[in-house]
Amino acid sequence: MMLEDLSPGMVFHGGPITVLEEEIIAFALLYDPQPVHTDPVAAAAHPLFQGHCASDWHTAALSMRMMVAAAGHLGWGVVGGGGGELSWARPVRPGDTLRLEAEVQEVTLSRSRPDRGTVVMRNRTFNQRDEEVQVLGVRLVVPRRPHGAG
Amino acid sequence: MMLEDLSPGMVFHGGPITVLEEEIIAFALLYDPQPVHTDPVAAAAHPLFQGHCASDWHTAALSMRMMVAAAGHLGWGVVGGGGGELSWARPVRPGDTLRLEAEVQEVTLSRSRPDRGTVVMRNRTFNQRDEEVQVLGVRLVVPRRPHGAG
Numbered sequence: 093m094m095l096e097d098l099s100p101g102m103v104f105h106g107g108p109i110t111v112l113e114e115e116i117i118a119f120a121l122l123y124d125p126q127p128v129h130t131d132p133v134a135a136a137a138h139p140l141f142q143g144h145c146a147s148d149w150h151t152a153a154l155s156m157r158m159m160v161a162a163a164g165h166l167g168w169g170v171v172g173g174g175g176g177e178l179s180w181a182r183p184v185r186p187g188d189t190l191r192l193e194a195e196v197q198e199v200t201l202s203r204s205r206p207d208r209g210t211v212v213m214r215n216r217t218f219n220q221r222d223e224e225v226q227v228l229g230v231r232l233v234v235p236r237r238p239h240g241a242g
Numbered sequence: 243m244m245l246e247d248l249s250p251g252m253v254f255h256g257g258p259i260t261v262l263e264e265e266i267i268a269f270a271l272l273y274d275p276q277p278v279h280t281d282p283v284a285a286a287a288h289p290l291f292q293g294h295c296a297s298d299w300h301t302a303a304l305s306m307r308m309m310v311a312a313a314g315h316l317g318w319g320v321v322g323g324g325g326g327e328l329s330w331a332r333p334v335r336p337g338d339t340l341r342l343e344a345e346v347q348e349v350t351l352s353r354s355r356p357d358r359g360t361v362v363m364r365n366r367t368f369n370q371r372d373e374e375v376q377v378l379g380v381r382l383v384v385p386r387r388p389h390g391a392g
Contacts, residue, residue, distance in 0.1 A: 119303075122307070123304065123307045124306045124307065125307075126315050127315070138318070139318050139385070140319050140383060141318075141319060148320065149299070149302055149303045149306050152299055152302065153269075153273035153299045154273065156273050156297070156299050157272070157273045160274060160275055168288070168289050168290040168291075169290050169291060176328070178326075178328045233290060
């Protein structure tokens with residue numbers, strides 16, 4: 093997919109992915125070993141989450157997996173830090189089924205590099221009740237078609 | 243660690259973690275299967291990164307692991323979306339050794355809930371050349387000591 097193929101308002105749909113308890117535990121043991129993620133019994137008493145839930149970074153990683161599956165290898169990568177908003181509105185629970193809506197918000201040609209441009213995406217991850225669980229804003233570098241091609 | 247133990251300017255130091263090529267590939271196959279992360283040979287021709295590098299989400303997950311190891315189970319979790327700035331200044335390469343500096347920026351008592359407050363952290367991840375590879379801002383809910391205790 094090239095810059096010329098993208099326009100504001102386009103939406104890529106990713107997923108679904110169902111998140112299993114054992115996957116939540118396995119991810120957390122490696123990257124976020126807090127009892128609310130690693131221990132379903134201890135998690136029941138958690139003052140905020142009141143039950144077992146996935147690491148936010150697991151939600152982020154699964155959202156990336158859905159993005160790659162939905163949009164292919166869109167662009168060359170993030171740029172200018174790539175970052176922006178990242179927020180988690182509510183926890184992901186064992187058995188939740190996630191899907192992604194990745195919307196193109198801006199498409200901008202590079203002034204200095206005729207082979208590329210930037211695309212701002214707003215990627216929202218939802219659970220099976222259509223509740224938002226994550227919002228991510230990213231700025232990607234996306235190649236343009238070679239001049240004279242296509 | 244309770245809210246009373248934290249004050250602006252405190253820094254938690256995490257790591258080091260050395261990132262191996264096979265770990266980069268394994269994480270990417272699960273969560274970010276783009277050739278620049280999964281295929282060291284193909285990655286050499288990548289127009290931006292010009293070589294194999296970790297998924298940004300792998301960098302984020304490793305940074306979380308260093309945060310948990312450095313600061314324990316700090317707080318109850320993220321709040322109000324938790325999010326803020328997330329950016330990646332440069333790629334993480336196979337063999338890079340990462341460390342974390344997590345700085346307390348703000349400590350605020352809750353007006354409505356006497357058992358808690360919020361803490362704003364700015365977590366910076368560096369490589370072995372002290373180059374910043376990730377910056378993350380998060381807002382955490384942190385419990386206060388029970389009234390009259392300690």
